[in-house]
Amino acid sequence: MSEREAMEFDVVIVGGGPAGLAAAIRLRQLNPEANVCLIEKGSEIGAHIVSGAVIEPRALEELFPDWLERGAPLKTPVTEEEMYFLTEKKGFRIPALDRVMPHLANHGNYVVSLGDVCRWLAEQAEALGVEIYPGFAGAEVLIEKNRVVGVATGDMGITRDGEKGPNYQPGMELRAKYTLFAEGCRGSLTKQVMEHYNLRKGVDPQTYGLGIKEVWEIPAENHRPGLVVHSFGWPLDDKTYGGAWLYHFGENLVSYGFVTGLDYENTWLSPFDEMQRTKLHPVFRKHFEGGRRLIYGARALSEGGLQSIPRLTFPGGALLGDSAGFLNTPKIKGTHTAMKSGMLAAEAVIDAMKADRVEPAAYTSLVRQSWLYDELKSARNVRPAFARWGSKLGALYAGFDAMVLRGKAPWTLHFKHADNETLKPASLCTPIAYPKPDNKITFDKLSSVFLSNTNHEEDQPVHLKVRNMGLWKTVNWDVFRSPESRYCPAAVYEAVDTDTEARLVINSQNCVHCKTCDIKDPTQNIDWCTPEGAGGPNYPAGM
Amino acid sequence: MKILVPVKRVVDYNIKVLVKSDGTGVETAGLKMSMNPFDEIAVEEAVRLREKGSATEVIAVSIGVQQAQDTLRTAMAMGADRSILVLSEESPEPLAVAKVLKAIVEKEKPDLVFLGKQAIDDDMNATGQMLAGLLGWGQGTFASKVEIVDGRAEVTREVDGGTETVSLSVPAIVTADLRLNEPRYASLPNIMKAKKKPLETIQATDLGVDMTRRLTTVSVAEPPTRKAGIKVGSVAELVEKLRNEAKVI
Numbered sequence: 001m002s003e004r005e006a007m008e009f010d011v012v013i014v015g016g017g018p019a020g021l022a023a024a025i026r027l028r029q030l031n032p033e034a035n036v037c038l039i040e041k042g043s044e045i046g047a048h049i050v051s052g053a054v055i056e057p058r059a060l061e062e063l064f065p066d067w068l069e070r071g072a073p074l075k076t077p078v079t080e081e082e083m084y085f086l087t088e089k090k091g092f093r094i095p096a097l098d099r100v101m102p103h104l105a106n107h108g109n110y111v112v113s114l115g116d117v118c119r120w121l122a123e124q125a126e127a128l129g130v131e132i133y134p135g136f137a138g139a140e141v142l143i144e145k146n147r148v149v150g151v152a153t154g155d156m157g158i159t160r161d162g163e164k165g166p167n168y169q170p171g172m173e174l175r176a177k178y179t180l181f182a183e184g185c186r187g188s189l190t191k192q193v194m195e196h197y198n199l200r201k202g203v204d205p206q207t208y209g210l211g212i213k214e215v216w217e218i219p220a221e222n223h224r225p226g227l228v229v230h231s232f233g234w235p236l237d238d239k240t241y242g243g244a245w246l247y248h249f250g251e252n253l254v255s256y257g258f259v260t261g262l263d264y265e266n267t268w269l270s271p272f273d274e275m276q277r278t279k280l281h282p283v284f285r286k287h288f289e290g291g292r293r294l295i296y297g298a299r300a301l302s303e304g305g306l307q308s309i310p311r312l313t314f315p316g317g318a319l320l321g322d323s324a325g326f327l328n329t330p331k332i333k334g335t336h337t338a339m340k341s342g343m344l345a346a347e348a349v350i351d352a353m354k355a356d357r358v359e360p361a362a363y364t365s366l367v368r369q370s371w372l373y374d375e376l377k378s379a380r381n382v383r384p385a386f387a388r389w390g391s392k393l394g395a396l397y398a399g400f401d402a403m404v405l406r407g408k409a410p411w412t413l414h415f416k417h418a419d420n421e422t423l424k425p426a427s428l429c430t431p432i433a434y435p436k437p438d439n440k441i442t443f444d445k446l447s448s449v450f451l452s453n454t455n456h457e458e459d460q461p462v463h464l465k466v467r468n469m470g471l472w473k474t475v476n477w478d479v480f481r482s483p484e485s486r487y488c489p490a491a492v493y494e495a496v497d498t499d500t501e502a503r504l505v506i507n508s509q510n511c512v513h514c515k516t517c518d519i520k521d522p523t524q525n526i527d528w529c530t531p532e533g534a535g536g537p538n539y540p541a542g543m
Numbered sequence: 544m545k546i547l548v549p550v551k552r553v554v555d556y557n558i559k560v561l562v563k564s565d566g567t568g569v570e571t572a573g574l575k576m577s578m579n580p581f582d583e584i585a586v587e588e589a590v591r592l593r594e595k596g597s598a599t600e601v602i603a604v605s606i607g608v609q610q611a612q613d614t615l616r617t618a619m620a621m622g623a624d625r626s627i628l629v630l631s632e633e634s635p636e637p638l639a640v641a642k643v644l645k646a647i648v649e650k651e652k653p654d655l656v657f658l659g660k661q662a663i664d665d666d667m668n669a670t671g672q673m674l675a676g677l678l679g680w681g682q683g684t685f686a687s688k689v690e691i692v693d694g695r696a697e698v699t700r701e702v703d704g705g706t707e708t709v710s711l712s713v714p715a716i717v718t719a720d721l722r723l724n725e726p727r728y729a730s731l732p733n734i735m736k737a738k739k740k741p742l743e744t745i746q747a748t749d750l751g752v753d754m755t756r757r758l759t760t761v762s763v764a765e766p767p768t769r770k771a772g773i774k775v776g777s778v779a780e781l782v783e784k785l786r787n788e789a790k791v792i
Contacts, residue, residue, distance in 0.1 A: 005732040043555070044575050116573065136731050156728045172731040217564065294561060453575075455557040538557050541573020 004152065006173035009037045009131075011349060012150055013180045014138040014189060016040030017049060018114070018335050019321025020182030021121040022063055023342030023349075028128040030350045036130045037174055039153065041137035041513075043534040045122040046115035048513055050213055050299035050543065051335065052245050052255060053114040054078060054106055054228055058371070059339035064124065073120050074110040076249040079226030081106055084283050085395070086234040091283035100399045103330035103379060106228055111249035113215075114335060115543045137530035138189050139171060141179075143196065147358055148316035150175035151189060156532055159459050178349045178360060179317035182342060185302045186515040188530055190323040199310040199319070205418040206308040206325055207387065209242065210516050212275045212298040212489050213257035214448075215542050218291035223252045230332075231283060235274050238390040240264045241303075241383070242271075244278045245332070246287055253294075253542055254287055259332070261303065262419040262487075262520050263387055266429040270486040271516075273434035276442040280435070288441045295543050296451040298489035298514040303329045303383050306376040307414055312367065315358045318345045328375055330382040330398060340372045378407025384415055423522050426481040445491040449510050453538035454490070456509045456531050463531035464492065464508050464517060471525050477502045480522060487516050512537045544598045544691065544713070546589040547653035548623065549644055550582040550605050552614040553664040562765045569664075569763060578614045580726075581659025583621070584719040587726040588689055589657045590622035597691040600624050602651060606643050608633050612742060619737035620729035626740070627651075631747035631754060634664075639747075639754045641673035646750040648678060653714065655696060660685055660718040671718035682716040683709050687723050 011027055013020045016038055027036050042048035057074060060067050067074070083104060084091035098105035122132055139154030151174055157167035181190045185208065194200055225248050232243035241261030248254055258275035279288055302308070302325035309325050312318055321338030328337055348363035367373055381401055386394030401409060437444045456463075466472060476482055482495035482504070490512045494505040513536045518528035554560055555577040560569045578586075592598040603618035603626040605611040615626035629643050648656060661668035675682035683689075683698030687706065690697045696711045701720050711717075729737075747754055775781045785792045 007732070007735065043557075043577075047575060119573075131735075133731060133734065153731055156730070167725060167727055169728045169730040450559065453558050538555060538575050540558060540575065 004170045004173050006175055009174060009176045010035040010353065011037070011178045011180060012174045012176035013038040013182055014151055015182035015184060015187070015323070016042070016045045016122060016132065016134065017118060017182060017184050017321060017338065018121065019323070019338035019342040020180065021118060021125050021342070022059065022339035023180055023182065023320055023346045024125045024130040025063060025121065025128060026343040026346035027349065028125070028130055030346065031353070032129065034350070034353070037176070038125070038130055038132045039136045039138055039151075039174065040132070040134040041530055041533055042134055042536060043538055044134045045132065046119040047134070047538050048536055049115040049118050049539060050211060050297040051114035052213075052247060052257065052332070053112050053335060054109050054247060054333065055112055055114070055117070056109050056333055056336040059336040059343065063339065063343060070124065071120070073116040074112055076111040076225050078106040078109045078111060078228050080224065080228065082229045084229070084231040086231050086281055086283060088234050089282070091231065091281065099403060101330070102402050103328070103382070104230065104332070111226060111228065111247045111255070113250070113542045115539050116541055117335070135534035137533045138183070139530045141189050141192050141196075142173060142175065146315060148179045148193065148314060150179055154530055154533060158461060160461060162461050165459060177316070177353060180320050180345055180349070181317065181323050182320040183323050185300045185322040186518055186528070187323040188528055190319055193314060193317070193319070194310055197311070197314040199314065201311070203310055204304060204307040204415040206302055206304045207383070207415050208262040208419055208519050209259040209301050209303045210262055210271045210298065210487065210489065210514060211257055211259045211301055212272055213255065213296070213543075214293055215295040216254040216256060216288060216291045216293050217252050218254050218287065220252050222287070222290070224248045229283070231278070232391055232395065234281070235277055236260070236391070237266070238392055240266070240269065241386045241391065242274070244275070244284065246284055250542060254291065256284070256287070259301070261386070262300070262516065263417065263422045265422050265424045266432070267423050267426050267480045267483045268429050268431045268486065270432070270434065272445055272448075272489045276437065277435055279441050285441065293443065293451065295539060296448040297537055297539050297543055298512050300515045300519055301334065302327050304415060305329050305383055306380040307384070307412060312364050313348075313359050313361050318348070318360050318363050320345050326372065326376070328379050330379045337372055337375070340370065341367065344370060344372070381409055381411070381413045384413035387415060388413065419519055420522055420524055423480055423483060425479045445489070449490045449512065452490070452512050453540065454510060454512055454536060455538065456511070456535035458509065460532050462506055462508045463529045464506050464511065465527040465529055466504070466506070467525050467527065469504070471523055472504050473502065475523055476504070476521070476525075484517055484521065484526070487520050489514060489516070493517070544655065545600045545602070545651070545653040546592065546598050546655045546657055547648065547651055548582070548585050548589050548601060548603050548618065548657045549640075549670070550586065550603050550614050550618050551579040551659070551662045552576050552605060552607055552611040553579045553662055556580055556663055562763050566762050566764060568760060576610065576613070578617050579659050579662045581661060581663070581719055581721070583726040584721070584723050585657040585659050586618050586621050586623060587724050588719060591724065592689070592691060593622070598655075602626065602653065604629065604644070604647055606631055606635060606640055606747065615742055616734070616737050617729050619740045620734040621727060624740065626742050628742060628744045629747050629750070630744060635754055636756060636758055637667050637669040638673055638757065639752065640670050641677055642752045643747055643750055644670070644674050645677045646752060655713060656716050658716070658718045660720050671716050675716040678714075678716075680715050681711040682718070683711050684718040685720040686717050687720050689717060689723070
């Protein structure tokens with residue numbers, strides 16, 4: 001049928017983040033004979049990882065009880081914690097954080113570079129015999145007789161016009177008894193699998209956030225390793241969910257970032273500019289003085305929690321980590337849940353393999369019996385409360401939920417809208433005046449993208465596929481005034497000739513693979529597809 | 544005909560490196576490393592010569608830390624038949640590299656040594672020439688075209704103002720320039736197969752080469768940042784500024 005080569009494995013894992021790597025490790029721990037192959041679209045493991053990150057070591061502890069002796073890069077324990085509600089000029093520190101917002105009590109947690117953690121996990125996995133191939137994107141799900149039988153990597157060397165170039169190399173079929181999708185939030189193959197097997201039937205729409213992050217190096221005298229700062233409130237209006245983080249870690253490094261809930265309504269909102277201007281607030285500004293910015297990156301995350309988790313298994317495989325939506329939003333943590341889900345999926349797969357079952361269905365019940373489920377269950381009403389009642393009342397509800405109900409409310413709040421349905425027409429929204437970058441603390445998009453080391457082979461088809469350009473003009477431009485040119489944190493989308501006949505330019509080589517366009521486009525007119533493998537950002541150590 | 548291709552593990556060309564805050568060098572820890580792009584071109588050319596039947600075997604060699612074996616695996620995935628890793632400290636100097644390569648050449652007896660013209664990390668452009676000097680071989684540097692004709696290497700070189708073709712008796716040294724070819728992708732099946740190709744590891748010290756550093760880095764600094772431009776209101780103002788401020792007309 002095709003010129004592609006094929007190879008058979010017991011398990012193929014798509015994505016080398018914490019979920020995929022934890023699954024790979026667990027599979028080999030449970031069955032050292034199992035043939036496990038993991039592919040990653042980034043040029044190396046960690047190249048596409050963006051996270052805060054404060055991580056809870058619970059799942060790691062279960063995976064490797066001796067993680068400390070093995071030299072896991074969890075070096076900065078959380079020492080101090082501050083949470084602020086911001087107004088334009090002031091910051092109000094939330095007292096007794098561990099009681100009011102117990103989800104955010106970070107005692108025993110570590111500030112890490114999640115990219116570094118993944119690189120370390122990959123070393124452990126390789127030592128256990130997992131075959132890891134970075135630089136290869138899963139481009140196609142292979143489905144035969146209604147069973148997922150593996151994935152195919154993308155062809156290399158296809159020219160911009162879609163022709164085979166001089167360096168054309170066909171993709172390869174990685175066939176497996178079980179295929180685990182661990183692509184992170186809004187995985188492109190996960191999206192196809194969900195659709196094919198109708199996995200989202202009966203669950204709430206997923207709601208997302210866009211996290212934009214910078215890593216800074218600051219003068220040693222200002223560095224307080226283990227300091228964790230969070231904020232909500234200004235600069236977002238009450239209806240918009242989100243806030244900033246700032247963590248001191250490593251060798252004089254600061255991780256700063258901002259998450260904007262993608263169910264925002266104001267089409268003029270720019271998550272990038274919200275992130276930039278928050279740095280100027282007195283609560284944050286002092287941390288950046290005298291420092292230099294080293295790295296920039298962005299990634300969407302799933303915020304829906306329990307109500308939005310789809311069916312987890314299908315014939316021939318399962319969804320892991322943030323591909324399924326296991327992030328604990330009030331905790332703003334997804335690494336431990338991603339790893340746990342990967343480990344449970346691995347157990348179910350080994351079990352299914354023994355019995356020669358097509359679907360590793362035990363995964364769902366294992367999740368239900370685990371702390372992962374309890375945790376997400378008790379957190380389930382917080383994020384929808386913000387979606388319903390706004391930031392201030394939402395925060396009050398969250399405090400009530402934590403202190404009085406203790407996460408055991410007899411009701412469950414639901415999400416009513418997908419994020420692409422929430423935008424309001426430009427004529428009904430108030431434009432936002434963002435300050436100009438000062439090039440010391442705040443910067444523009446292009447100089448930021450530069451620090452993500454993003455590269456795509458130039459001569460290849462555009463991997464951001466607009467289904468219907470006509471729709472862009474009549475909806476995105478005429479009604480919303482090109483929201484993609486504002487929500488995209490990498491200046492991929494540009495509306496040009498706006499005085500005459502507006503059209504969209506797609507600078508796909510800038511894409512940092514955050515997936516926001518796939519999520520937020522009002523008519524779901526943009527499909528994020530995998531570009532040629534190894535393309536995208538190259539986040540260095542420390543990210 | 545046997546071809547030896549030395550390959551260097553360098554910081555990937557997509558990465559923007561930063562000067563260490565103490566100015567002693569460039570921060571390389573935890574950065575993505577790849578094969579020096581000029582060496583990729585050398586590997587590609589050697590593999591093409593073998594595919595054309597002009598060469599019989601392509602051997603990749605790298606000198607450096609253990610992780611340089613990843614670079615050798617890439618070379619083998621591109622088509623090199625086997626490889627040799629010479630373990631040494633990180634980033635030895637060109638003269639030490641040339642001496643190690645001389646020892647490898649004496650052992651393997653290749654007819655051609657095919658190098659990248661320079662490495663993108665230190666831009667020395669010295670190893671190929673030094674190796675030619677140490678071996679007393681002819682050299683065709685900055686090659687943009689290579690042909691094997693009657694057992695001789697015809698190398699078209701990029702020189703100021705045009706090209707020059709030299710005919711070298713083998714054994715000889717060739718260093719690859721950018722326009723020689725466009726290297727192929729290491730495909731996934733070939734990466735899998737490369738895992739099974741032979742990779743020999745030896746210690747630089749066992750070759751009896753003096754690796755002592757002879758160069759001292761005085762300081763490393765980032766280039767000055769470009770000052771922001773201004774908008775001028777009229778051509779007259781532009782001319783005035785060019786004449787009186789920039790003093791270029």
